Amino acid sequence: MISGLITDTLSRTLGAATPLLLGTLGEIYAERSGVLNLGVEGMMAAGAVAGFGTAMSTGSPWAGLAAAAAAGAALALIHAFLSVTLKANQIVSGIALTMLGLGLSGVWGKPFVGAPLSARFSPVAVPLLSDLPVLGEALFRRDPVFYLALALAGGLAFVLHRTRWGMVLRTVGENPQAADSAGISVSGTRYACVTLGGALAGLAGGYLSLVYVPSWIEGMTAGRGWIIIGLTIFAGWEPWKAVLGALLFGGIDVTQYLFQDAVSPNFLKALPYAATLLVLMASARRSAGSAAAPAALAAPYRPGER
Amino acid sequence: MIEFAPRPEPSAADRALVTLGALCSGLALAALAFLLMGAHPGRAMAAVFSGSFMSAYGLGETATKAIPLILSGIGLSLAFRGRLWNIGAEGQLLAGATAATGLALALQDSLPAPLAVPLLFAAGAAGGAALAALAGWLKTRFRVNEVVSTLMLNYICAELVQHLVYGPWKGPSQSGFPYTDNFAAPLVLPVLGATRIHWPTLVLALASAAAAWVLVHRTRFGFELRAMGGNPDAAACAGMNASRTTLLVMAASGGLAGLAGVGEVAGIHRHLTYPWAVSSGYGYAAIIVAWVAGLDPLLAVPAGLFLGGIMVGGDAIQISMGLPAAAISLFNGLLLLCLMAGEFFLRYRPRRRARTSDLSPVPGGAGKPEGKTA
Numbered sequence: 001m002i003s004g005l006i007t008d009t010l011s012r013t014l015g016a017a018t019p020l021l022l023g024t025l026g027e028i029y030a031e032r033s034g035v036l037n038l039g040v041e042g043m044m045a046a047g048a049v050a051g052f053g054t055a056m057s058t059g060s061p062w063a064g065l066a067a068a069a070a071a072g073a074a075l076a077l078i079h080a081f082l083s084v085t086l087k088a089n090q091i092v093s094g095i096a097l098t099m100l101g102l103g104l105s106g107v108w109g110k111p112f113v114g115a116p117l118s119a120r121f122s123p124v125a126v127p128l129l130s131d132l133p134v135l136g137e138a139l140f141r142r143d144p145v146f147y148l149a150l151a152l153a154g155g156l157a158f159v160l161h162r163t164r165w166g167m168v169l170r171t172v173g174e175n176p177q178a179a180d181s182a183g184i185s186v187s188g189t190r191y192a193c194v195t196l197g198g199a200l201a202g203l204a205g206g207y208l209s210l211v212y213v214p215s216w217i218e219g220m221t222a223g224r225g226w227i228i229i230g231l232t233i234f235a236g237w238e239p240w241k242a243v244l245g246a247l248l249f250g251g252i253d254v255t256q257y258l259f260q261d262a263v264s265p266n267f268l269k270a271l272p273y274a275a276t277l278l279v280l281m282a283s284a285r286r287s288a289g290s291a292a293a294p295a296a297l298a299a300p301y302r303p304g305e306r
Numbered sequence: 307m308i309e310f311a312p313r314p315e316p317s318a319a320d321r322a323l324v325t326l327g328a329l330c331s332g333l334a335l336a337a338l339a340f341l342l343m344g345a346h347p348g349r350a351m352a353a354v355f356s357g358s359f360m361s362a363y364g365l366g367e368t369a370t371k372a373i374p375l376i377l378s379g380i381g382l383s384l385a386f387r388g389r390l391w392n393i394g395a396e397g398q399l400l401a402g403a404t405a406a407t408g409l410a411l412a413l414q415d416s417l418p419a420p421l422a423v424p425l426l427f428a429a430g431a432a433g434g435a436a437l438a439a440l441a442g443w444l445k446t447r448f449r450v451n452e453v454v455s456t457l458m459l460n461y462i463c464a465e466l467v468q469h470l471v472y473g474p475w476k477g478p479s480q481s482g483f484p485y486t487d488n489f490a491a492p493l494v495l496p497v498l499g500a501t502r503i504h505w506p507t508l509v510l511a512l513a514s515a516a517a518a519w520v521l522v523h524r525t526r527f528g529f530e531l532r533a534m535g536g537n538p539d540a541a542a543c544a545g546m547n548a549s550r551t552t553l554l555v556m557a558a559s560g561g562l563a564g565l566a567g568v569g570e571v572a573g574i575h576r577h578l579t580y581p582w583a584v585s586s587g588y589g590y591a592a593i594i595v596a597w598v599a600g601l602d603p604l605l606a607v608p609a610g611l612f613l614g615g616i617m618v619g620g621d622a623i624q625i626s627m628g629l630p631a632a633a634i635s636l637f638n639g640l641l642l643l644c645l646m647a648g649e650f651f652l653r654y655r656p657r658r659r660a661r662t663s664d665l666s667p668v669p670g671g672a673g674k675p676e677g678k679t680a
Binding site for chain 2: 038042078082086087088089091092093095096097098099100101102103104105106107110218223226227229230233264266267269270273274276277280281284
């Protein structure tokens with residue numbers, strides 16, 4: 001009984017954490033290169049509907065996942081064009097993309113509302129470990145996207161800190177002038193990072209409609225894109241800390257199921273948003289030290305200016 | 307070959323031309339989107355604008371929807387001028403509506419209208435101002451990014467309103483619907499003729515536009531605000547208190563959205579109800595209003611009418627052409643994207659490429675604030 005509850009809670013936590021992790025990893029890369037992408041919510045929504053629609057028509061959840069990433073990346077390219085090439089205000093551009101993504105998803109998704117997903121991922125059982133009592137079922141018999149997200153967290157942390165390209169993109173975000181004079185293409189790097197970030201936001205949306213829910217409902221992203229912006233700050237722009245943040249918020253999401261009989265459902269629904277505020281207040285205390293925002297974040301690069 | 311050279315502060319005529327061009331491009335893209343949705347683009351566009359501007363009824367509806375857009379748009383213009391990215395007009399509007407409803411339920415018909423209505427507006431302004439000032443305080447005290455905090459507060463407010471109308475404030479007289487009881491007669495705002503234009507709020511919106519213009523252009527506070535938006539470091543060096551200015555501007559910005567909330571509950575619904583019915587996205591559309599207006603409080607009035615028309619037209623095409631409600635969000639997103647792209651042509655002008663490409667900065671720089679948030 002108790003072990004069943006633990007398995008169930010842990011399983012739901014990991015499910016809720018996966019899209020948050022994917023989205024946060026993407027935003028970390030965009031922001032590390034110096035571009036603030038506030039379009040995550042819209043990119044997730046577009047990814048959710050593109051993923052669902054493609055999985056329905058092709059019968060393959062993998063094709064759906066690829067379409068989700070492509071939809072997010074396509075929207076992110078618009079953001080890159082506006083903020084890198086046209087040097088537009090990144091905050092307002094991101095908000096415009098959120099409107100566009102939510103609008104597009106509502107329009108495209110209309111025929112899918114309420115349809116059950118026919119093509120689902122089958123769980124992947126890790127040999128031996130999945131037979132462990134209590135934890136085995138929750139940790140090691142999951143959808144493949146969960147493992148993909150974890151692998152991405154490790155891989156992106158490695159690329160960011162241990163490869164030349166990681167150093168290049170960090171320099172572009174901290175000191176674009178220095179990067180430019182070292183012969184690095186600031187625009188090219190930013191385009192790449194923003195597009196990668198959009199693809200991951202799209203994957204996060206695809207996870208919602210293909211695995212977590214799984215169906216398409218308008219507004220199903222429910223502010224997760226904005227929580228991801230908060231988690232990026234909470235994680236101090238570090239991929240491995242994004243795993244911790246996503247687990248924390250996955251857990252908060254699940255409290256909604258645990259306490260649903262005791263507290264007003266609206267307070268439980270407000271909990272992740274309130275927790276985001278609290279976590280950001282707590283982050284401010286330590287961000288004076290190492291975990292400060294990339295120095296050139298949200299500042300368009302204009303060669304020749306200071 | 308064409309290249310783009312930075313240009314000095316653009317003239318008002320350049321600004322108008324670029325804004326008009328951006329809006330036209332946005333409409334063209336929206337027409338393309340209609341085509342892709344399987345609707346006849348010409349007919350859909352005609353339905354949008356004939357529904358909102360071509361009939362007396364449509365104009366009345368447009369003006370009605372413009373009221374909250376103008377009020378919130380003025381507030382956002384103030385905040386954006388100081389580089390305070392308040393994305394929380396939606397929640398601040400709900401906070402104003404909630405505060406006014408709380409007062410209305412307590413007052414019932416104990417006061418005559420000339421006393422009660424100003425009190426309602428004061429309560430609403432206080433509610434919206436308090437919520438926005440909370441985000442301002444989080445920014446000055448804990449360096450919490452205001453984009454994230456104001457958005458989180460939007461979601462929290464929407465849940466709070468739902469909790470109230472489904473729970474403690476649910477009206478016994480509303481036969482089970484999640485509405486509060488209706489406002490007593492003296493608290494209901496009068497309307498113009500057969501329209502839904504609640505004129506006291508409209509008068510407040512127009513007066514606020516004028517007052518905000520004076521504040522920005524003719525007072526020391528407005529100077530500090532513009533200084534903070536233009537060059538925060540210089541403003542700090544000149545001894546300006548950025549924390550104080552931040553709190554005051556956020557409060558003013560939220561207070562104006564709060565007034566809009568009072569208009570919606572006391573002028574339109576006559577009770578508090580679902581958050582998406584009270585606001586229907588005015589707080590987000592107001593971001594576009596502020597941008598179309600070039601962050602000028604007076605221009606927020608025509609900009610609010612334009613966006614109000616698009617919202618009315620959006621309702622019209624939903625009914626007549628069977629397009630989903632999200633089409634209007636798509637439309638808004640396209641408009642805002644084109645406005646953002648248009649900014650480029652205010653800061654850079656195309657010219658024939660010279661032999662040496664020299665993109666040197668221009669003194670004075672960009673017309674509008676941009677860049678760092680943290």
